[in-house]
Amino acid sequence: MTQSGVSSPSSDRLRVAILGCTGSIGTQALDVCRQHADKLQVVALSAHSGTERLVASAREFGVRRVAVTDPAHRHDPILQDLPDATSLSVGAQAAVDICLHDDVDCVLVAIVGAAGLAASAAVLATDKRLALANKESLVVGGELLMPMASPGQLLPVDSEHAAIFQCLLGENPREVHKIWLTCSGGPFFGRSRDQLAHVGVDDALAHPTWNMGAKITIDSATLMNKGLERIEAMHLFGVGMDDICVVIQRQSKIHSMVEYEDGSVIAHLGVSDMRIPIQYAFSYPERWASPALRMDFRELGRLDFGAPDTDAFRCLALAERAGRIGGTLPCVLNAANEIAVSAFLGGTCSFTDIDRIVERCMDDHDAQRVQSLEQLADVDRWARARASQVVSDLS
Structure with a gap:
């Protein structure tokens, strides 16, 4: 262990896993790895559904493990083009599993939304560095995650x-x-x-x-x-x-x-x-x-x-309310917002309906003290279901 409390890489290059490698942050992270190939080695990648870009990156960087978190894409023909030495796993847990191997020094969590929480918690339970680009992890589970982090282990992105x-x-x-x-x-x-x-x-x-x-x-x-x-x-x-x-x-x-x-x-x-x-x-x-x-x-x-x-811009005020009350209310804020944004992008609600949907869900929730990841998962599911109902009522 180093003085920072995080283990040093055993090789000259920092060995990184990038979760969410096909999104905006993930692709820019790969560009950093491309420019500093003498200092960074990509050993694991995950994508939700962008299997074509996942395979292209796996081939370019010669990664050892990839994960596809959306099971609907497990049989995409492009996956047959993965290098022979690259192992493939599928499902939400797969993104967590591929970054916990001994050959990983640093994990970039660039998964969008609350899905990044479990991965962030799993990394912090090890001595690996967590490069956190998933703000929802701390919004939803900050009360659980921060006590787990050793000095210098969690680097915000x-x-x-x-x-x-x-x-x-x-x-x-x-x-x-x-x-x-x-x-x-x-x-x-x-x-x-x-x-x-x-x-x-x-x-x-x-x-x-x-x-x-x-x-x-x-x-x-x-x-x-x-x-x-x-x-x-x-x-x-x-x-x-x-x-x-x-x-x-x-x-x-x-x-x-x-x-x-x-x-x-x-x-x-x-x-x-x-x-x-x-x-x-x-x-x-x-x-x-x-x-x-x-x-x-x-x-x-x-x-x-x-x-x-x-x-x-009422969302800013709603987030302040959630932050001040704390507990499980930020989890509701985040989950309801994800559903509302998806509805807006899909044309089933207006721009100003987004904060109305979030506020309705927050009003309907009795905030509790955060106790576990399982509890937060339950609250997240409730908030998404409630937000979906509110969207339906508005349309």
């Missing part, structure tokens, strides 16, 4: 949380006055509630700065993403909701800031490229050559700031 983590390095956490959690404001910044009622799916998917998957992009448009990140930051950094303030930073060049008791503010600035925080989760505590273009501050021009409109 969200750009904002990676920024906060770096702004805290070498500082006394007891001297933190406030965390400034930055937010681009999404594609609908400045619009009223009435205007939001008429936006379409294509409009909501047009994020001004970041390249993300559909679900996270919609969450950014509703500001639910920022609400979830606020809860995540509360768990990651051991602070209260009052200590985390959301600020609009339209250019997305300041990724977050930490203000200290003496009035000093340390900010993390850089280009809007997720490969940078992904790479740092692999390289920590070292810094490797940038995988992205560099920012020329002489050409930046301006940095704008503002306060979010929680009357128009």
